[in-house]
Amino acid sequence: xxxxxxxxxxxxxxxxxxxxxxxxxxxxxxxxxxxxxxxxxxxxxxxxxxxxxxxxxxxxxxxxxxxxxxxxxxxxxxxxxxxxxxxxxxxxxxxxxxxxxxxxxxxxxxxxxxxxxxxxxxxxxxxxxxxxxxxxxxxxxxxxxxxxxxxxxxxxxxxxxxxxxxxxxxxxxxxxxxxxxxxxxxxxxxxxxxxxxxxxxxxxxxxxxxxxxxxxxxxxxxxxxxxxxxxxxxxxxxxxxxxxxxxxxxxxxxxxxxxxxxxxxxxxxxxxxxxxxxxxxxxxxxxxxxxxxx
Amino acid sequence: xxxxxxxxxxxxxxxxxxxxxxxxxxxxxxxxxxxxxxxxxxxxxxxxxxxxxxxxxxxxxxxxxxxxxxxxxxxxxxxxxxxxxxxxxxxxxxxxxxxxxxxxxxxxxxxxxxxxxxxxxxxxxxxxxxxxxxxxxxxxxxxxxxxxxxxxxxxxxxxxxxxxxxxxxxxxxxxxxxxxxxxxxxxxxxxxxxxxxxxxxxxxxxxxxxxxxxxxxxxxxxxxxxxxxxxxxxxxxxxxxxxxxxxxxxxxxxxxxxxxxxxxxxxxxxxxxxxxxxxxxxxx
Numbered sequence: 001x002x003x004x005x006x007x008x009x010x011x012x013x014x015x016x017x018x019x020x021x022x023x024x025x026x027x028x029x030x031x032x033x034x035x036x037x038x039x040x041x042x043x044x045x046x047x048x049x050x051x052x053x054x055x056x057x058x059x060x061x062x063x064x065x066x067x068x069x070x071x072x073x074x075x076x077x078x079x080x081x082x083x084x085x086x087x088x089x090x091x092x093x094x095x096x097x098x099x100x101x102x103x104x105x106x107x108x109x110x111x112x113x114x115x116x117x118x119x120x121x122x123x124x125x126x127x128x129x130x131x132x133x134x135x136x137x138x139x140x141x142x143x144x145x146x147x148x149x150x151x152x153x154x155x156x157x158x159x160x161x162x163x164x165x166x167x168x169x170x171x172x173x174x175x176x177x178x179x180x181x182x183x184x185x186x187x188x189x190x191x192x193x194x195x196x197x198x199x200x201x202x203x204x205x206x207x208x209x210x211x212x213x214x215x216x217x218x219x220x221x222x223x224x225x226x227x228x229x230x231x232x233x234x235x236x237x238x239x240x241x242x243x244x245x246x247x248x249x250x251x252x253x254x255x256x257x258x259x260x261x262x263x264x265x266x267x268x269x270x271x272x273x274x275x276x277x278x279x280x281x282x283x284x285x286x287x288x289x290x291x292x293x294x
Numbered sequence: 295x296x297x298x299x300x301x302x303x304x305x306x307x308x309x310x311x312x313x314x315x316x317x318x319x320x321x322x323x324x325x326x327x328x329x330x331x332x333x334x335x336x337x338x339x340x341x342x343x344x345x346x347x348x349x350x351x352x353x354x355x356x357x358x359x360x361x362x363x364x365x366x367x368x369x370x371x372x373x374x375x376x377x378x379x380x381x382x383x384x385x386x387x388x389x390x391x392x393x394x395x396x397x398x399x400x401x402x403x404x405x406x407x408x409x410x411x412x413x414x415x416x417x418x419x420x421x422x423x424x425x426x427x428x429x430x431x432x433x434x435x436x437x438x439x440x441x442x443x444x445x446x447x448x449x450x451x452x453x454x455x456x457x458x459x460x461x462x463x464x465x466x467x468x469x470x471x472x473x474x475x476x477x478x479x480x481x482x483x484x485x486x487x488x489x490x491x492x493x494x495x496x497x498x499x500x501x502x503x504x505x506x507x508x509x510x511x512x513x514x515x516x517x518x519x520x521x522x523x524x525x526x527x528x529x530x531x532x533x534x535x536x537x538x539x540x541x542x543x544x545x546x547x548x549x550x551x552x553x554x555x556x557x558x559x560x561x562x563x564x565x566x567x568x569x570x571x572x573x574x575x576x577x578x
Contacts, residue, residue: 031482036385051415125557127511129531134332230408233513250410
């Protein structure tokens, strides 16, 4: 390959024109393109793409009506409603507290800031099963928080509230980590300009700062939502897992598998995959929209 | 500018002290309640009957075999994804080709797939009713409900970690240093070891750290393909689940505390790396 590359410039000198490069021809002298791309595509196909396609193929064995029968049973519809509803609630809670947390981390100085900053990533690092049993123990009626809430006649575990609590734990870092860099890049001059034009601090925040954070906020909340919809480990311990009441969609896949209803499991999985695909598209759209306004 | 005007400008660009106090209190209370308390509860529950029973629960044979399996799984999955990540990052960052953005999206795909679905896909391919089910049964090869399935599922869920860290890093660094080395006669591999590797080592370490934490802690995907055979196909998170469901809380939380320590060590190392190399950032 090096021989061909060095032949290029010689020809240019002789003919005085730039030789036309064939499609896909390497432009650089760096070696290893064919090998690394080949390995990447092969591994990607074997580990990710082909197995994932098994879901679609298995579900397609049901036919169109069969798919709808398996994917949208009444029990499954309840599970989707709980998964999406609790995820939305958790993402919204994280949207509110995530902004405040990111703001505190970027704008304020306080003792222990480094620790708090590191702690935000805990849900990424802590195994979901550990989070699950811990949250279940805390929020159970005899747990530390559960007992306090029980006195207020609030039941926070083994019901949809418990699901939302676990999903809040899981989603927080997505919002904070997406907002932080954008907040850091906000130029102080814009705020100064607003102030010098007579805006109060409140007006500066609501009319200048928050609107410029909106795309990142939306991305973070969508990421938290998307993660929450598929979450399993942290939820099943605190959810109670009663059909039609506190059963999340991923758990229903596991239950179908345990009953050897592979097609039913594939149908629900395909539904979830399509939702995550839509989420990905939404995130990309938000990011494209952001770039246009930067 | 008069003193009063300066003061007003400062006030308008900074939050009043009472706002700061309210925001900080809210944030710290929320984080304490949502993040800190669950971690503290793990250790409190593990040590409820003192250190002795907790240590005993970890030294029990099934617990030890789950620790071994978790370590082995990570020891295979992490290097695999490390090699893949370097390969993918080299192809994506050092060359131009059509469909590159799409390829990056595909590499990221496992992050947006539910862990349960990640397990399900291997059951559909290798399970008794799966594509290769009959062939595998005939040849007495066990993938699902056996260790290979656990490793595959772990590789799937940790697939993007290293690649995601390296691709932007190597794209920023460009190709000029490698080209210089090559033009002076270094071979491709020498160029990689002497030029590229030192440039990417911190990013690589960062990706490996996050990859390892997830590999050792994965629950959903592994639980679908494991079959939960005690002493054989039980990883640490699965062992936690079994003990918890048997109401053996001290045992469950003792093993959970080990995993919690792993998470805390990961966070400390991650923070140190970020302090060393401020450009590093978790890309989830």
